[in-house]
Amino acid sequence: MTGLATAAVRAGQRQPTADQHSEALVLTSSYLFDDAHDAAEKFAGRRAGNVYVRFTNPTVRGFEERLAALEGGDDAVATGSGMAAYTAVSMALLEAGDHVLLAEGVFGTTTRLYQHYLSKFGVTTTILPVDDNDRWAAAIGPATRMVVVESPTNPVMRVADLRFLAGLSHAHGALFLVDNTLCTPVLQQPLALGADLVLHSAGKYLDGQGRCGGGAVVGAAPLVEAVRGVLRTAGPSLSPFNAWLLTKSLETLPLRMRAHGEVAGAVSDWLTTQDDVEAVHFPGRDDHPQAALIARQQSGPGGLLSFTVPGGRAGAWSFIDHLKLISNTTNIGDTKTMATHPASTTHGRLTDEQRRSAGIRPDLVRLSIGIEDPADLIEDLAQALGAARRDVGGSERAGAGFGDRADDLAGGRADDVADNVAGDVAGDVAGDVAGDVADDVADDLVDVRAGGRADDRADDRADDRDGERAGDRAGDRAVDRTGAAR
Numbered sequence: 483m484t485g486l487a488t489a490a491v492r493a494g495q496r497q498p499t500a501d502q503h504s505e506a507l508v509l510t511s512s513y514l515f516d517d518a519h520d521a522a523e524k525f526a527g528r529r530a531g532n533v534y535v536r537f538t539n540p541t542v543r544g545f546e547e548r549l550a551a552l553e554g555g556d557d558a559v560a561t562g563s564g565m566a567a568y569t570a571v572s573m574a575l576l577e578a579g580d581h582v583l584l585a586e587g588v589f590g591t592t593t594r595l596y597q598h599y600l601s602k603f604g605v606t607t608t609i610l611p612v613d614d615n616d617r618w619a620a621a622i623g624p625a626t627r628m629v630v631v632e633s634p635t636n637p638v639m640r641v642a643d644l645r646f647l648a649g650l651s652h653a654h655g656a657l658f659l660v661d662n663t664l665c666t667p668v669l670q671q672p673l674a675l676g677a678d679l680v681l682h683s684a685g686k687y688l689d690g691q692g693r694c695g696g697g698a699v700v701g702a703a704p705l706v707e708a709v710r711g712v713l714r715t716a717g718p719s720l721s722p723f724n725a726w727l728l729t730k731s732l733e734t735l736p737l738r739m740r741a742h743g744e745v746a747g748a749v750s751d752w753l754t755t756q757d758d759v760e761a762v763h764f765p766g767r768d769d770h771p772q773a774a775l776i777a778r779q780q781s782g783p784g785g786l787l788s789f790t791v792p793g794g795r796a797g798a799w800s801f802i803d804h805l806k807l808i809s810n811t812t813n814i815g816d817t818k819t820m821a822t823h824p825a826s827t828t829h830g831r832l833t834d835e836q837r838r839s840a841g842i843r844p845d846l847v848r849l850s851i852g853i854e855d856p857a858d859l860i861e862d863l864a865q866a867l868g869a870a871r872r873d874v875g876g877s878e879r880a881g882a883g884f885g886d887r888a889d890d891l892a893g894g895r896a897d898d899v900a901d902n903v904a905g906d907v908a909g910d911v912a913g914d915v916a917g918d919v920a921d922d923v924a925d926d927l928v929d930v931r932a933g934g935r936a937d938d939r940a941d942d943r944a945d946d947r948d949g950e951r952a953g954d955r956a957g958d959r960a961v962d963r964t965g966a967a968r
């Protein structure tokens with residue numbers, strides 16, 4: 483099966499159990515075995531088959547096979563979220579002493595995972611501008627085990643040179659991972675450009691209708707098998723119901739991605755006619771600084787763009803508050819158009835310096851363009867921009883640019899909470915941002931107090947009895963550090 487549109491509707495279809503034509507949703511946590519020997523063989527991995535919902539389910543498997551076909555990968559493993567995919571990849575393929583190169587401007591929580599959590603386990607991370615090849619070449623070294631990029635990064639839509647980074651990674655024995663959430667395999671196929679692993683936050687364009695969370699990792703079989711081992715042991719799995727939604731969504735992915743790009747192009751063209759909109763970031767623009775590279779590695783622009791609103795952060799917030807049709811929400815990749823203020827939401831947990839360096843200005847608004855009629859979107863944008871102009875006094879840039887005081891406060895509080903493991907500023911003026919961090923920390927503490935460690939040890943003993951450790955060790959050998967890179 484070669485055509486992408488055909489694979490999107492046909493790949494991964496299971497044998498019907500009731501002559502059904504549409505893919506079935508198999509909701510079961512356990513499976514019947516033929517006999518005791520059959521159970522033992524399947525648990526030990528010596529016989530293929532379903533064992534337990536944490537790591538085997540036919541509906542999830544159908545989604546994995548369909549996505550692998552679209553990305554052109556040997557195999558895929560589905561996870562409960564995009565962050566679960568990053569966590570599982572890291573647990574499977576990194577160890578203490580390893581070094582990671584990470585693109586600046588990736589999803590804020592991804593940066594936090596590497597800097598705040600993986601650092602606790604001895605993994606160091608260097609963050610680099612996604613579009614500066616010389617800096618990547620200078621920073622890679624013998625300890626670099628993984629190179630991680632999103633391309634394009636959002637919200638400022640800078641692009642990584644995927645072929646260059648694949649070559650660089652492999653020359654140094656490192657794995658190259660591309661987060662392909664924004665482009666999807668319809669617009670960009672990183673494995674064909676040399677990447678070892680593709681990662682998705684599946685609740686974005688793959689679902690495309692804002693209904694569920696999910697994640698996935700696609701790549702060569704031994705690498706995917708190593709990640710699957712983490713699912714079995716640590717459990718960040720995708721629910722069968724979400725897998726069923728995602729499987730059906732993939733069928734319309736090629737149509738939707740083209741539609742998103744066309745509508746986003748019309749909106750981007752209109753935004754550039756607004757004199758006081760200083761910047762419009764959209765990969766489909768001829769004057770994008772990396773237009774030639776985009777044309778080489780993407781077959782379309784996708785649906786995400788961002789632009790600056792006159793009047794600094796006050797203007798951006800006023801603009802969002804006056805939208806009538808476009809939704810104020812932080813997701814991306816929905817059929818409905820959504821507006822987000824990245825500096826105070828998706829990227830609110832970065833430091834000021836990280837935001838400044840990634841170009842995430844306080845006056846920047848991100849639009850995830852849906853598939854509505856462009857004229858309706860433009861009408862809404864025009865009235866909200868007009869209202870923002872009136873609110874902040876025309877083109878007078880009150881608090882424009884970086885260093886907006888309220889932003890500084892919010893960012894500073896969030897960092898303090900994270901650093902001090904104290905939740906006492908939650909509920910403060912900066913509460914929305916700080917509260918998230920405090921909640922994370924509180925959750926972590928509750929887990930530890932509730933004896934999470936003891937539970938883990940008990941689980942491990944049970945797993946030993948099932949012979950799982952032996953299976954994991956075999957998986958580990960399959961991705962041993964010399965053989966895993968390709």
Ligand SMILES: Cc1ncc(COP(=O)(O)O)c(C=O)c1O
Pocket residue numbers: 563564565566589592632661663664682683684685695696697814
């Ligand atoms: C590009 C990208 N990668 C990964 C993630 C994390 O995915 P999830 O929210 O499914 O955990 C996001 C979330 O917005 C994202 O935008």
